[in-house]
Amino acid sequence: MKVYEAIAHGLWDMGCTELFGVLGDGCVYVVDSFRRDTKGHYFPAVNEGGAVLMAQGWARVTGRIGVATVTHGPGLANTVTALIEGVKAATPMVLLAGVTPATDLEHAQHINHVELVTATGAGVVNLRGTDTVAEDLVRAFHRAWTERRPIVFNMPIEFQWQEIEYEKPVLRLPQTRAAIPSSTDMDDAIGIIASAHLPVVIGGRGVDTPEAEAAVLRFAQRIEAPVATSLRGKGLFAGDPFHLGVSGTVSHEVALDAIGKADCLVVFGASLNKYTSGHRGLTRGKRIVQVNPLASEIGRCTPVTVGLVGDPGLTADAMVKWLDEAEIPGSGARSEHLREQLQAWDAQKRQKLMHKTPAGTVDLYEIAFALEEALPKDRVFLTDSGRFMFAFWNVLSVPNPHSYVDCNGFSSIGLGLATAIGAARAAGERPTLLVVGDGGFTLSGLSELATAVDEKLDLVIVVPNDGSYGAEHIALSAHNMDPSLSLLPQRDFARIAEAFGAKGLTVTSSAELQSAMQAIATRDRKRPMVIDVKVDPASVYGGAPISRP
Known part of the structure; x- marks a missing residue:
């Protein structure tokens, strides 16, 4: 067996069933063997x-x-850029890269x-030699x-x-439970929670x-605490009557009030970064207990009072046991008043969030609410980076954190479609x-649309097309400067999509939006x-304040 074949077989034997790539002389033989032999x-x-x-x-x-x-x-x-996104989003992946022959000093x-x-x-x-492939x-x-x-x-x-004798690689990943x-x-931690x-x-x-x-929900119910999530924890605690939603810069008014008044935060499996903490405004002056399986995450973003290194579920159950043995009563924070506030917010959120926009356009929140109802609840949801994302973060639900992916680790636009292709395959x-x-879709989405079509993916792509680079539009307007510099030429993405082989629709009104939602239900x-x-x-608000000089 040749080395390239051993690499391909090794991938398969370690459980790799999907390989994404762009061919070149440094990887083409590995790809051929992976597809043909395994x-x-x-x-x-x-694009790479x-x-x-x-x-x-x-x-x-x-x-x-x-x-x-x-x-x-x-x-x-x-x-x-993609590697940096993976680093910032803490995503485990392996990229196999060919290496130029060391003997060719002038290789272009x-x-x-x-x-x-x-x-x-x-x-x-580095692959060190032919005898160390596995x-x-x-x-x-x-x-x-x-x-x-x-x-x-x-x-x-x-x-x-080079010819080698194949050695099957054995991958054993450590458990952190x-x-x-x-x-x-x-x-x-128990003392802080009890008081x-x-x-x-x-x-x-x-x-x-x-x-x-x-287990975490049992713990919250035991101490009678409302629950919230980080953005990447979206999907947790669905259906709990004391669910505050996402904590931080995208929190609604009831959640901001409840988290702001809290005297203790118990954080499971979240980094408590500046967005989850509302730029520290929601954590300042509070006692914080953080539970994470990785010691490196404890206090990495926000200083905490006590850190516990352990599995969130097992640790939550252990704390419940301690509280029961000590006969510590609940806090009473799950009050009837809070329940009524959350119910009232849920009943009024459409009225509070949706706004009228000029003729020929649709409000972002109207789009978000329509999509929430049109798609099955068991779905995968992704956002590219841009000011539009705040409306969809607030409204779109997912069944669990693995069903939500944001492409915002590096705050780079244009990463969404390629990420969505991998997510759709996994879905x-x-x-x-x-x-x-529209800026992000043009930047790199158009090139990979062909891949989505070729793979026949069940992928719905919604482009809130404001014809501008949104953050820059906000920044120029906030400084009383002419925002026209941020405007982009209008592009007909529906026709472009059709040219690639996708289904394309254009929406310019509420009625057309409802027709589009019906088309989603009957789509191929x-x-x-x-x-x-x-x-x-x-008419688009970016969700975060603009800092002035």
């Missing part, structure tokens, strides 16, 4: 950065390690792979999982055609199983919804759909 599924992306994003979208939805491959030199260079595609990848924050594992592959996957970031596996071209049975930190009058429990992406979610029979701005689920919704750029 029967794995290869997704041919248009798109291939990496597809692997990340697949990883976020499945909870497994995504895998992509590119060639050397410009192939790897085109992945820089030569670059220093290690320096380039290191600058993105991703890690590097060992080095395992190391790359192990590091991707434990370090929660992309790892680039460098494959020197001169090795790939542990709880602290007793410690000073646990004693302190809290207005506690709030916040769940994040680290509460990643139904069992863990149920199986469930539909996938992507909301992406093997043909992506693009809905171009015209939005007024002056």
Whole structure:
């Protein structure tokens, strides 16, 4: 067996069934063997950065390690933004990259792979030789999982055609399901919780199983605390009558009041970054207990009073046991008054959030509410980066955190469609919804639309088209400057989508929006759909205050 065949077989034997990539002489033979010999599924992306994003979208939805491959030199260079997104979003993935032959000092595609990848924050594992293929592959996957970031596996071209005896790689990933049975930190945490009058429990992406979610909710009910989530914890605690929604910069008025008045936050599986903490306004002056399986996450973003390293679910159950043994009463924070406030907000939110816009346009919240009702609840939902995203974050629901993916780790527009392609593959029979701005869709979405069509994905793409770079429109307007610099030429995305083979629709009114929602219900689920919704750029609020000099 040749080295390139051993790499392909090794991927399959470690559980890799999907490989995203762009062909080049540094990876083409690995791809051929993976597709032909192992029967794995290869997704041919248009752009190398798109291939990496597809692997990340697949990883976020499945909870497994995504895998992509590119060639050397410009192939790897085109992945820089996508790698940074993966690092900032803590997404485990392996990128197999060919390496220019070391003997060719004048090769046009030569670059220093290690320096380039290191600058993105991703890690590097080199294939050291023909006798270490299995060992080095395992190391790359192990590091991707434990370090929660992309790892680039460098494959020197001169090795790939050498004959070796195949050694099956064995990948054993460490389990992090542990709880602290007793410690000073646990004693302190129980003391803080027992003395809290207005506690709030916040769940994040680290509460990643139904069992863990149920345990954290039992804990919240035991201490009589309302619950909230981080943005990436979206989908947790659905149906709980004391669910405050997302904590932080996108919180509604009732949630802001409840979290703001809290004297204690108990945080499970969330980093408590500046957005979840409302730029620290929701954490200032509070006692905070943070539970996370990774010690590196404790206090990383926000200083905490006590940190517990352990599985969120097991730790929540352990704390309930301690509270029961000590006969600590509940706080009473799950009050009838709070329940009534939340019910009133839910009844009034359409009226409070939706606004009239000029003729020929539709309000963002109207779009969001329509989509919430039109698509099945068991769906995957993604947003690209842009000011439009706040409306959809507030309204669109998902069944669990693995069903929500934001492409906002690097705050770069244009990452949404490629990520959605990987997510849609992982979604199986469930539909996938992507909301992406017109600038982001033009930036890189158009190139990968062909991939979505070729793969016959059940993907609905909604483009809130305000004809501008939205954040810049806000910034110029906030400084009393002419926002016309931020305006973009109007593009007919429906016709462009049809040219690629997708279904295209244009929406300019409430009536057309309802027709589009009916079209979603009767769509061909093997043909992506693009809905171009015209939005007024002056009517869109970005959701975060603009800082003035």
